Each structure stands twice: as C-alpha cells, then as structure tokens.
Amino acid sequence: MSRTRPPFLDGLIASLPIVLGYFPIAFSFGVAATRSGFTAPEAAALSLIIFAGASQFLALALLTSGAPVLVSAFTLIAMNLRHVLYGPALMREAGREAGTRHAWAWAFGLTDEVFGQALGALARGQRFSEPYMFGLGLGAYASWVSGTLAGAVAGGGALDGWPALGAGLGFMLPALFLALLLSILSRRQLPVIAVAGAVTVVATLAISATSGILLGMLAGALAGLVRR
Amino acid sequence: MNTDLLVVAVLAGVANWAFRALPILARTDRLAAGGWLERFFSATGPAAIATLFVAAILPELVPDPARLVPALTGTLAVLATFRLRRSVVLSTLAGAVIHGATVWLLG
Structure with a gap:
C-alpha cells in the first residue's frame, strides 16, 4: 500500500478493473430490466438493494415468469450462499488484529470481484485496512448502480453497433478473475x-x-x- | 414501483448483507484459528477465484471460432501481461483489449 495515499483512495484506485468490468454488465442488466417491462428506477432499485449480478438477472426471469414472491426471494438467497465463506477467508488473511468495527457497512460491498481483489492485495503483502475496503467496495457499487441506470435509460440495442467493444467489455470479468488467480497463485x-x-x-x-x-x-x- | 420486485429485492438484499457481513462481525475466522476450519477458510479464497474464472470462461469454450478464438487470445494476453508486469489491472485491460481486437479482426 502506498504511504503517500490514504487507504480509502488506494481502495478506490484498486477498484478500477472492477469498475470497468462491472459497468458493461450492469449496463446489460439495465437493458434487460427495461426489456422485461421494468422502469429505470425499478432496475436501479434492484442494483442498489441486491448488488449481486447473476442473481439480479435471475430476479428478472423469476419476477416476469410470475413465480411466487417468496420462492423468488429464496432462490436468489440460495444463489448467494457462497458469500458466507468470503468474510472469514478474507479476515483469516488479514490477521487476528485486523479491525472489523465498520464491517457492518463495507462488507455489503464484498462481491466476488471485491473479495478477489482484496485477497489478492493481502497476498501481495498489503496491510488490511477498513478504509481500503470502503474505497474498493464503493467504486464497484457506484459502477454497478450507474451502469444499471445507464442501461435502463439507453434501452436495448445501445451496443449493437459496436460488437467488438461489447465483446471486449464482456471479457473484462473472466480476464479479471484470471489475473486475480495468477496474483494469489x-x-x-x-x-x-x-x-x-x-x-x-x-x-x-x-x-x-x-x-x-x-x-x-x-x-x-x-x-x-x-x-x- | 412494483411491490413484488421491492419485496424480493429487500429479502435478497438483507440476506446478501447478512451472508457478507455477519461472519466477519462474529470473527468466525478467530473461532476457527488453528483447526480444520482455518484450513478450510484459507483454501476458500483460491478455490472461489478459480471457480469464478472457470465459470466465466466456460460458456466461451464452444466449437465456434468466433467465440473460442477471442477467448483464447484474451486468456493468453492476460497470462503474458501478468508474467511481464505482475499487475492485475494491466493484465485485465490487456485481456479485454486483445479479446475485443480479435472479435473485430474475425468479424
């Protein structure tokens, strides 16, 4: 971690690949939501409240298929069960003395990619810091929500004229996971x-x-x- | 605002928060210190990242060159850039750029 930059800013900068990866996916989620008949505020509400990519796409499918509300909710919850393991795995690497006073707030941003990036940073010898986690999570969250809104407002077909750009942006997440895997290998x-x-x-x-x-x-x- | 959507979102959102935050607040990793649970948690990170990479790349591995070739060049670009620069950010960007460029060249 840089000694000249505050950890929050370090986290925000470290979120850059996630920001770039999330925006196009969130954009396509916004497009899909409006195509399913939901309004832009409804699409944004799903991203603001759930903040979990794959399960949000599933939420659209369930809600439009008329599945009962509780069945839909339970399906989404089961899908995100894996996140239970992320906190302990991260804190184990962070060490016994690592602070968790504000975890109730920053842990909401502990998505697959944020977890991977944070773990990679610790593996490279960076010291755990809660402000860093806030920065990392906030960058990812802002990108996810703004991407959703942009997609919902732009509507379908926004990237249709640029297939190579759409494909490259779509490859951002597999590329990120591979790079993270290499960093902790x-x-x-x-x-x-x-x-x-x-x-x-x-x-x-x-x-x-x-x-x-x-x-x-x-x-x-x-x-x-x-x-x- | 669609009420069903809000109810589903709030239930899933609260569960997500609980899954992500409660194990940290309870410091389950400390309870697990030194035991088999600690080894389990220590292996969870690499296992999770490996799983997410495989799950993300798997749909591209089809016998259609228009999807398979960009996935391969993109993957190679990530590997090569990481070997040269050891940077997660640069490797990710290189993978995406080469993937997009390959799609453009094949298109």
Missing part, C-alpha cells in the same frame, strides 16, 4: 485450484451454472483440508 494452493476448477466444469455441465460455482468452491475448500 502458489504451489501450495495448486491442488485446491485444480479441484475447484475440475468440479466447477463437471457440476456446471451435469447440473447447472449456479451449482457449478457452489460445488466447485466447496470442493476446492475441502481439498485444502485433505492436503495436510
């Missing part, structure tokens, strides 16, 4: 990574994408137990 964690990857492929093909993510993560974490 160590020989010790190779079996964990291999098991997680393999189980994700098999479970995605055999069951569903959501199951693939959940089972892949669990299998990888369990592989961490077996090795010692």
Whole structure:
C-alpha cells in the first residue's frame, strides 16, 4: 500500500478493473430490466438493494415468469450462499488484529470481484485496512448502480453497433478473475485450484451454472483440508 | 414501483448483507484459528477465484471460432501481461483489449 495515499483512495484506485468490468454488465442488466417491462428506477432499485449480478438477472426471469414472491426471494438467497465463506477467508488473511468495527457497512460491498481483489492485495503483502475496503467496495457499487441506470435509460440495442467493444467489455470479468488467480497463485494452493476448477466444469455441465460455482468452491475448500 | 420486485429485492438484499457481513462481525475466522476450519477458510479464497474464472470462461469454450478464438487470445494476453508486469489491472485491460481486437479482426 502506498504511504503517500490514504487507504480509502488506494481502495478506490484498486477498484478500477472492477469498475470497468462491472459497468458493461450492469449496463446489460439495465437493458434487460427495461426489456422485461421494468422502469429505470425499478432496475436501479434492484442494483442498489441486491448488488449481486447473476442473481439480479435471475430476479428478472423469476419476477416476469410470475413465480411466487417468496420462492423468488429464496432462490436468489440460495444463489448467494457462497458469500458466507468470503468474510472469514478474507479476515483469516488479514490477521487476528485486523479491525472489523465498520464491517457492518463495507462488507455489503464484498462481491466476488471485491473479495478477489482484496485477497489478492493481502497476498501481495498489503496491510488490511477498513478504509481500503470502503474505497474498493464503493467504486464497484457506484459502477454497478450507474451502469444499471445507464442501461435502463439507453434501452436495448445501445451496443449493437459496436460488437467488438461489447465483446471486449464482456471479457473484462473472466480476464479479471484470471489475473486475480495468477496474483494469489502458489504451489501450495495448486491442488485446491485444480479441484475447484475440475468440479466447477463437471457440476456446471451435469447440473447447472449456479451449482457449478457452489460445488466447485466447496470442493476446492475441502481439498485444502485433505492436503495436510 | 412494483411491490413484488421491492419485496424480493429487500429479502435478497438483507440476506446478501447478512451472508457478507455477519461472519466477519462474529470473527468466525478467530473461532476457527488453528483447526480444520482455518484450513478450510484459507483454501476458500483460491478455490472461489478459480471457480469464478472457470465459470466465466466456460460458456466461451464452444466449437465456434468466433467465440473460442477471442477467448483464447484474451486468456493468453492476460497470462503474458501478468508474467511481464505482475499487475492485475494491466493484465485485465490487456485481456479485454486483445479479446475485443480479435472479435473485430474475425468479424
């Protein structure tokens, strides 16, 4: 971490790849929401309140298909269950003395990508800081909500004339995950990574994408137990 | 404002907050210190990131060169840039730019 910059600003700067990755996805979510018959404020409300990409797309599908409210909510909740593991995994790397006084606020921004970026920073020797987490989460959140609003206002077809740009922006998240994976890669964690990857492929093909993510993560974490 | 949408959003949002914040506030990692749960949490990070990368790249790995080739060049660009510069930001941007450029060249 830079000694000349406040940690909050460091976090905000570190959120740049997430900001660039989130905006086009949030934009396409805004477009999809208006296509499903929701208004721009309704699309923005979903992003403001839920702040979890894949489950928001699922929310659109459930709400428009007429699924019961509680069934819809339960499905979305089950889909985000993996986030339970992120806090403890992050705090374990942060160390026993790391402060959590304001976690009730910054932890809302602990999405997949924010978690990955924060973990990568700790793996590179950066000291844990709550203002840094605020900066990181806020950048991601602002990008997600403003992207949604922009997409909802622009409506369908906004990127249709620019397929290469749309494709490049769409590749931002896989690229980010790969870069994060490289940044935390160590020989010790190779079996964990291999098991997680393999189980994700098999479970995605055999069951569903959501199951693939959940089972892949669990299998990888369990592989961490077996090795010692 | 659609009431059903608001109810679903609030329930899912509150659950999301609880999943993300409560385990930190309870410092479950401290309770787990030294035990098998600590090893589990320590492996969770790499497992989660590996899973998310595989889940994100998997839909591109189809026998259609228009999708497969950009995914491969984009991935190679991330690997090469990270090897040269060790920067998450630069690698991510390089991957996206090369992916977009490949789509443009193939198109």
